[in-house]
Amino acid sequence: MTGKNYLSHATYIAIFTVLAVVILYYARLFLIPIGFAILLSMLLLPVSNWLENKGVGRIAATLLCILLVIVTIALILLIIAAQAANLSEQWPQIQGKLQEMVTQVQQWVQQQFGVAPQEQIKFVQEQIQKFSQSANQFGTSLLKGSLGLITSFALVLLYMFFLLWKREKYHQFFLKLFSAEHQDNVRVALREITEVAGQYLAGRLFSILFITAFYAIGFSIIGLENALLVAPIAALPILVPYIGAFVGSIFPLVMALVSGSTGMVVPTVAVMLVAQAIDNNIIEPLVMGAKLNLSPFFTIVAVVSGELVWGVAGMILFEPLFAVIRIVCGHVRGLHPYAYLLENEVAEPNWVKKLKNLFSKGTS
Template identity: 25%
Template sequence: MKEIPVTIKRSLEILGVFLIGVIIVLGKVIIMPLLMSFFISIMLLPVFRFFRKRKLSETIAILLPILLVIIIAALIVWLFYNQMRFLLHDYQKIEQNLTIHLNALSLWISQVFGFSPADQLNFINQQSNKLFNYAANILSGAAGSATGILIFFGLLPIYTFLLVMYRSIFMKFILMCFEPKEHENIEAVMQQIEKMGKRYLLGLLIQLCYITILLWGILAVFGIKHALLIGIVFAFLNLIPYLGALIGNILGVLITLASSESIVDILFVVGSIAVVQFLDNNILMPRIVGSQVKLNPLISIIGIFIAGVMTGISGMFLALPIMAILKIIFDRTEQFKKWGVLLGDERPAKKPMRFPAIRRR
């Protein structure tokens, strides 16, 4: 039988990637909570097995970990709500501080760029008219977004329960899709995926706690108002790789601007966030997650942005673990091993063009 040309194989692979992307975009309302539930179920498996060893029924052993997750999530939402309430309680003070900072910014612009306050006001009025034109579109989509969020979080516990309950059926289906000689390799892949998922998600939870506590403690020592709110906001946004830390810095500065008249406080906030990020990136997180997720930083950033465009914030959050799973699968399949090389960060010791086998291939 004549072998399919390499160019056709590559074209089919690219076409397959494109079709998968189309399916994800069209079905993201169903697919994204399913993917999130998959990782949650991986994390809850040890707890489920613990309860099963205590002779609890399978249904109760699944429901208890899910209930625990719901309680923890509710406590986090309650804590965030209370901190926002404290911030809004100082509304008059916030308005005064913002007026002071805006006046200082207006004076600086007029001195540096020669743009008078009257011209600045005209410019703001013009842009405000454009903003109001977009406001209707944003508000009209708010109801749809709220519905999507409710569907997303409503489906999470249902999907998680069913994934854990019927995990053996899904595993049997996967094994039946391959030849018996491949079953040992598939089992090893599944074990590695479970190990990676548990350690990665557990690491994120630990990261969430220590970033909040560290940043809160440091800012409280410097006397920064709403230190806990800044810590919570930055910790959660930091869960979105690369982009989240930048947005967290900006929001931290904005909260400080609204609650303080001193520019020095902003420097304290930026410096504290930088110190916490340094500890997180270079000392704490590598020890917690270890070598479970070794991905090419460039491909990771591109993947995060693509996932964000396709599916929103949930896609950005799940981009790294999904790419890590794909790398595990690609590394163990001869046909797609090259894609595993692309996703990984293992740089060859010599230039690839010096390897005759690669050039001939």
Template identity: 30%
Template sequence: MNQLPLTVRRAIEITGLFFLGWIIVLGRGLLAPLLMAFFISIMLLPIYRFFRNRKFPDTVAIGISLLALIIILGGIVWFFSSQMSILIRDFPTIQKNVMNHLTALSEWIGSKTPFSTQEQTTFIREQSNNLLNYAGNLLGTLAGSVTGTLVFLGLLPIYIFLLLFYKNLLLRFVFLWFPRERHEKVEETLGEIQAIIKSYLFGLLIQVTYMTVLLGGILMIIGIKHALLIGVIFAFLNLIPYVGALLGNIIGVLLTLASSEELWPVVAVLGTIAAVQFLDNNILMPRIVGSKVRINALATIVGVVLGGEIAGITGMFLSLPVIAMLKVIFDRTEQFKQWGVLFGDERPEHSPMAVPAFRWRGDRIRKFLERKNKIKPPHAD
């Protein structure tokens, strides 16, 4: 392929990307649980290897690893269900507070605009009917979504078991794709992908835990109702870059408004979330996950939106580790290095239009940009 003219090679790359995207969209029902199983199986590798090193049979080691995963997921489901039961128990109070807030809002609108209370009531009734129709359609869609989720959850442990059981076969398949002289570089790339994904996913697990405890604990001390529920919802939504934090703030405000007759708790919730998020973004998360692979904000947002379009919430969660994995591969493939640059955060201080050195490929330039942007190489520990 290197013998072909540059324009032909670029045309083949773009065509290949188009067909790859088409295949991903068509096969998202298969690929989403398979990718999720791949990432989870990498997280379970330490448990699996621990029991294998103690001469446990392969299937038993995998079974114990899956059991540990089920216990953790069961704990999360139990926590959510207990918090939701508390929320349902407080429903009469929530209904009363919502009516009080709506009455206050109606009075304020009446004092600032020519719309009377009757006109506002008519408008609200019309919008409520529209909302009910929309909710009916949404419930029909949700029924299909629930079925899809059950299929997803049913396939996940099967895929995890098979990926761990056949991991040596799959690794042999990867090596056979490349000539023997490239095997050392392939081994290095696979090791870096495993290290980065493991570091990233374990970091996210730790992040969810301390965000729930820290945010929920502070809100509980302040005296905010449903503090732990707000904490855990924000912690999980915060895993979705940029978009998740905004949704977490909105849900936190709505839960607080519904649970309180006053407005000061809303300010307290927003202030606490902002403080905890600042602490997380600037101090805790960089130390936990590290800076081995940094993805620029543009690639992150586009990846999250694209992942959401392809596979919904699951796609949003998977987008960042997939981009990180692709960046590692692209950085170590001469033919696709420009795509690694596009995803990365190795930003030159000067324009390549003015400094020709930044137009070139080369390890010296890459290492210089990594130092300038304080990016730790993936192989450095």
């Protein structure tokens, strides 16, 4: 390829990328539910196939998969609601400890900066007053957001039904886009995309379950109050790569400061660090493996760009989207350099390979 042709090719790629970002942004209300539906459908595809092999009809198997999603989410909400009710009973005690902590902070501020407690209270009241001016607007936005979330969830379930029910039709659609000589390559790409999307979400969910269990046991051992409530709330943000672990750590630290003594902070941090170390170095490599094969740099790019374009949903969906782009580029001759740029350059440790071999032998 000559220099002029290369520049022209790069220009077309840049224009296509810009147009794709514009479409993703302005069509986000339509595309986000479809994105989650596709991801969940690929995750539950083995379940649907297993049910059908057992003699269950396609429609019944699809409805059972959707019911599994609903029951799982309902159980998570039920556990959090039950623990929240327990927390509300202990609120008077927590409120008293919170007041003690506020008093200690006021004394520290007065000693360090010479600001009297009365002036501190006045400043806080002014900030509360400013915040209360937008309270009605915030409440309205929250209500609209909740209704929108319910509507989006219903759309996700509806899309899932049709994606699982008529999955062969969509598979054949992609094959018909290409000539017969390229269809074998397309089949391989579609199989890789299905495996990547399904295993990505399965890995994330398994990590959340592991972190929840580890936090619940660890926080209970060190004596952190409401450990069973803190654990799932701290683990759920892990669905977002990298950033989720930091966001999820805020609630346990606050509970350690409010419901316990300052000496509770160090054990709480230790539990979270150990859990994250095990998850990052053992759980994720074994469960997710190298299926994504995405560079750490572009993983961060995916999270950041996803937040800019689709918000929190983009932070979850853009990592598998980038992995899909890598797969597509790897199967298109002219796009091989972009696949090389996106793929993971960090070699998998030998001990992870050995564990995988042991795991595969144990399950075979």
